[in-house]
Amino acid sequence: MLIKQDRLITLTASLPFILCFADRDFTKITPVLLKSTAGEFELESILFLKLRNLGIFDLGCVGECKSLERLDxxxxxxxxxxxLASLRLLLVLNLSSNRISNLEPISNCDSLQSLNVAGNLISSIDNLKCLQSLRQMESIRLKDNTYNYTNPVCKNSSYRNILLEIFPNLKAVDGERVVGQGSDLYQLCKDIDDTIKAGMLKNGQIQELPECKPWVEDGFWEIKRSNNAIIEEACKQFNDILSECRLLNHKAAHVITQTERTLSSSAQPKQYTV
Structure with a gap:
């Protein structure tokens, strides 16, 4: 009889975990959710949390994770x-695709370096000025073309320049580098592009180039799934960057095509009807 009671107690203790994951709709962050997600027994031991697409509207006890460095x-x-105001060691914070209009609580996250708030309800630059004390900020995202995320403030054409005034140490805005020309790699690629374009023109006409072969084989960039949360997050960020690169490549190809057509038409001799 005692054995049965022990088993019943064990089952009852495990029930919150079972129900938590069976439902998959977490309206509030609880210690049960945090411990089961991170695999830690103490909230203060958690360094990384990914609580994406769970229907959360109440952050609950997440502020007790004092050692948290990355939060999605x-x-x-x-x-x-x-x-979130108590997370003084937080480095990376992803709040994209929520319903946030006030960012003031995270002004206490002194260590914050990267902030993603694309796809929220931030209406003006004044909603961002409360964060100007975050001197470690290097990357901020208010718009994400890959997922069509934006904010009302992005309708202001000067918001990027104002962000640079608020955060003088910024290196990237909306996923694009803002330091100098962008980077040494950017300048190198630009020089290569200019050289190729110069070589394509002969007597004012564009020369046909031999068909280029892919640099790598199909599937080279595909990444296998992993049960490790940190590796999985890195894979997601890498895939997001690849998606942005593909989008930029598509836009660049369109611009190149339009330019080639313009150059071709201007190189044709004019004909006059007599």
């Missing part, structure tokens, strides 16, 4: 960021 809360229904 994208794709939820969050409006109030107050519990």
């Amino acid at each position: 809360l994208s794709g939820n229904n969050i409006t109030n960021l107050t519990p």
Whole structure:
């Protein structure tokens, strides 16, 4: 009889975990959710959390994760960021695709270097000025073309320049580098492009180039899934960058095609009807 009671107690203790993952709809962050997600027994031991697309609108006890360095809360229904004010060691914060209009609570996250708030309700630059004390900020994203995420403030054409005034140490805005020409790699690629374009023109006409072969084989960039949360997050960020590169490549190809047509038409001799 005692054995049966022990088994019943064990099953009852495990029930919250079973129900938590069976439902997959977490409206509030609880210690059960945090411990089961991170695999840690103490909230203060958690360094990395990914709570993406879970339907969360209440951050609950997430502020008790004092050692947290990376936090992904994208794709939820969050409006109030107050519990994040105690995360003084937080380096990377992803709040994309929520319903956030007030960022003031995270002004206490002194160590924050990267912030993604694309796809929220930030209406003006004044909503961002409360973060100007975050001197470590290097990357901020208000718009993400890959997922068609934006904010009302992005309608202001000068918002990028104002962000650079607010955060003088910024290196990237909306995923694009803002230091100098962008980077040494950017300048190198630009020089190569200019050289290729110069070589394509002969007597004012564009010369046909031999068909180029892919640099790598199909599937070279595909990454196998992993159960490790940090590796999985790195894979997601890498795939997001690849998606942005493909989008930029598509736009560049369109611009090149239009330019080639313009050059071809201007190189044709003019004909006059007598």
